Amino acid sequence: MDHFEYRDGALYAEDVAVAELAARFGTPLYIYSRATLERHFRVFDAAFGSHPHLVCYSVKANSNLGVLSALARLGSGFDIVSVGELERVLAAGGEPGKVVFSGVGKREDEMVRALDVGIRCFNAESEAELERLQAVAARLGKRAPISLRVNPDVDAKTHPYISTGLKENKFGIAIADALAVYSRAAAMPNLEIVGVDCHIGSQLTQLTPFTDALDRLLALIARLEAQGIHLRHIDLGGGIGIRYSDETPPHPDEYAAAVLAKLAELPYEICIEPGRAIVGNAGLLVTRVELLKLTADKNFVVVDAAMNDLIRPSLYSAWMDIVPVDARLERPRRCYDVVGPICETGDFLGKQRTLGVEAGDLLAVRSAGAYGFSMASNYNSRPRAAEVMVDGEQVHLVRERESVTSLFAGEQRLP
Ligand SMILES: Cc1ncc(COP(=O)(O)O)c(C=O)c1O
Numbered sequence: 001m002d003h004f005e006y007r008d009g010a011l012y013a014e015d016v017a018v019a020e021l022a023a024r025f026g027t028p029l030y031i032y033s034r035a036t037l038e039r040h041f042r043v044f045d046a047a048f049g050s051h052p053h054l055v056c057y058s059v060k061a062n063s064n065l066g067v068l069s070a071l072a073r074l075g076s077g078f079d080i081v082s083v084g085e086l087e088r089v090l091a092a093g094g095e096p097g098k099v100v101f102s103g104v105g106k107r108e109d110e111m112v113r114a115l116d117v118g119i120r121c122f123n124a125e126s127e128a129e130l131e132r133l134q135a136v137a138a139r140l141g142k143r144a145p146i147s148l149r150v151n152p153d154v155d156a157k158t159h160p161y162i163s164t165g166l167k168e169n170k171f172g173i174a175i176a177d178a179l180a181v182y183s184r185a186a187a188m189p190n191l192e193i194v195g196v197d198c199h200i201g202s203q204l205t206q207l208t209p210f211t212d213a214l215d216r217l218l219a220l221i222a223r224l225e226a227q228g229i230h231l232r233h234i235d236l237g238g239g240i241g242i243r244y245s246d247e248t249p250p251h252p253d254e255y256a257a258a259v260l261a262k263l264a265e266l267p268y269e270i271c272i273e274p275g276r277a278i279v280g281n282a283g284l285l286v287t288r289v290e291l292l293k294l295t296a297d298k299n300f301v302v303v304d305a306a307m308n309d310l311i312r313p314s315l316y317s318a319w320m321d322i323v324p325v326d327a328r329l330e331r332p333r334r335c336y337d338v339v340g341p342i343c344e345t346g347d348f349l350g351k352q353r354t355l356g357v358e359a360g361d362l363l364a365v366r367s368a369g370a371y372g373f374s375m376a377s378n379y380n381s382r383p384r385a386a387e388v389m390v391d392g393e394q395v396h397l398v399r400e401r402e403s404v405t406s407l408f409a410g411e412q413r414l415p
């Protein structure tokens, strides 16, 4: 459920007409709903009830300061993968003590900054990383809190590009090697083992891969305990899917119930790192139809948003719903590919969509809150879109549209 609904045929974002926002801020435009965002966070937070837990929103899904600050106010933790994301979280008012740091290639300067501000945990993905972190922490006279990101080798049953928990993926430490690596970490004086972590993929629509992964983590934890290595938390990563068309992903309540059933009375705090499930359906991308191109073989709607604004359809062949902003307009309906102006055959937002549109009309791509703006680029020297957050009748411009000249601000002509 989201707060983007039709009222008398006109699409609204909470209490504001989408057409009004497009007129005021131009297109392409990302529109977020604060009510949806906050509701999604609260549903996750409430699902774990009184069991100790921390929801660490995965910043990569949407790192806008408006989004981060709204979540920080609700007490969210954050899953980051770079010092850039860390600085965003801090600027948004997030608590460093609720930050977990994932990623296979953390640089030394990133480790230094994270240790300085006192993050909650480094999710370490290799022995080489542990050695580097040990050296950095020793130099600073600190102890770095760590979890090992283990790779439980379960099939997440999602798109191969967004599946991360298989042996052949670059992520994590093979679960068969985890005991040995934990023992080595335990012997490093400037590391403090606090947990275990996994993340098996994104846009998961079934529960079983999560529960299979948890079973494997619990078996590992039992062996660690037997060796005198005690953990405080289990981080299950993110990955719960959303409904783009007819998917039926597990509800956070079902997910939490399945996790808590396995933990029974075990004392571990649960961390989760949802990104898409919190912000995906809290956002729309609005675009204007530039022109129609009708040919003998195919019809195209050429819009002013492109793969640089929203790359998911091009990159993963992801299907995202495209709807008219004004459903009252009477237009001839045709089957179209909805494409952008970029010079790539892969530049499309949707293929074979039956739409009634004319030049100048507005379309909205639904469920674009996650991995939309955060994956946007300036390809073809296109400025990135503006982002607005709607809150009831209020509208906050949470990021201005880039100016064309700002795109080459740091560049130099040769003498
Ligand atoms: C380590 C880690 N945690 C959390 C996430 C968030 O995933 P999702 O947006 O699917 O919940 C990702 C991205 O897949 C990730 O790589």
Ligand SMILES: N[C@@H](CCCC[NH3+])C(=O)O
Pocket (backbone or CB within 6 Å): 060, 162, 202, 203, 312, 316, 370, 371
């Ligand atoms: N960017 C991907 C998800 C990958 C998540 C990163 N681990 C998507 O849009 O579906």
